[in-house]
Amino acid sequence: MNAWNRVLWLLAAAAALVGVTIPLAGTAVTLPILLLSVPFALIHGVRRYGWRTLLFFLIETLVASNSFENLSISTGFPFGHYHYTGHPQLIHVPIYIGPIYFGLGYICWQVANTLLDEADSRLGGSSGSVAGRVEVVALPMLAAALMTMFDLGNDSIASTMKRIWVWERGGGVFGVPYTNYLGWWFVTYIFFRSSRCIW
Numbered sequence: 001m002n003a004w005n006r007v008l009w010l011l012a013a014a015a016a017l018v019g020v021t022i023p024l025a026g027t028a029v030t031l032p033i034l035l036l037s038v039p040f041a042l043i044h045g046v047r048r049y050g051w052r053t054l055l056f057f058l059i060e061t062l063v064a065s066n067s068f069e070n071l072s073i074s075t076g077f078p079f080g081h082y083h084y085t086g087h088p089q090l091i092h093v094p095i096y097i098g099p100i101y102f103g104l105g106y107i108c109w110q111v112a113n114t115l116l117d118e119a120d121s122r123l124g125g126s127s128g129s130v131a132g133r134v135e136v137v138a139l140p141m142l143a144a145a146l147m148t149m150f151d152l153g154n155d156s157i158a159s160t161m162k163r164i165w166v167w168e169r170g171g172g173v174f175g176v177p178y179t180n181y182l183g184w185w186f187v188t189y190i191f192f193r194s195s196r197c198i199w
Contacts, residue, residue, distance in 0.1 A: 004043055011040045030154055035096065037103030045106055057195050058102050064191045065101035068183075069093040078183030081168035082159070101188075105147060109192060112142035140192035147188040148181055155180060 015036045045054035072079040073092045086094040113120045119135040156174030158164045171177030 004047060008040060008043055011036055011043075015040075030158065031096070031100075034100045034104060037107055038099045041103045041106035044110070057106070057191075060191050060195060061102040061105050062098040064187060065098045066090055066093055068187045069097060072183065076179075078179070078186050080171065080177040080179045080183070082165050083168070084165045085163055086165075101191075104150060105143070105188060105191070108146040108150070108188075109139075109143045109195075111146055112139055115142065140189055140195075143192045144185050144189035148185045151184045152181060 015033050018032045018036065042054065042058075045057070049057075068078060070091045070093055071077060072081075073083055084092065084094050084097075086096075088095055090098070109120075116135060116139055119139045122135055152173070155176045159167055160175035167175060167177060167180075169177065171180065173181070
């Protein structure tokens, strides 16, 4: 096992340890685990796709997440009306939100890729097979669905109980509006779909 694989295993073990021990102290575990996904995504992504590809995905997720989050805070589209309580912020969004989109997004992409039998290796091919054309749509759709599933499990706790952000009008899923989940799928699908051409 080379040194980078050891680092990846150490990051995974640290996330598991944090996930087990922090709740015993009665504090929130989500943010530390999500932030551990960032170095994991950087190391694994560079090794799998190279610096240029991963840098494009990083920039794209940072820009898309901050743009859509700020748009929603200002207009209600695509997630709904809410505001963040944490600081420091980039316009109206805490600076840690973008890296979380990146780290979690990369992990969801890899899980979807594994479920679809390494579909990323067939995305840029010139074969034009039916399977390849389906994977161009299926891989980003599944990765976005996985991101949305995470959000479904996390948002009601983070917003309603922890008050990391506050929904102005509440909603039907433990205080979270349904539009939030449609918005998450939409936004993450957009950056997965546009990234799929570089993988």
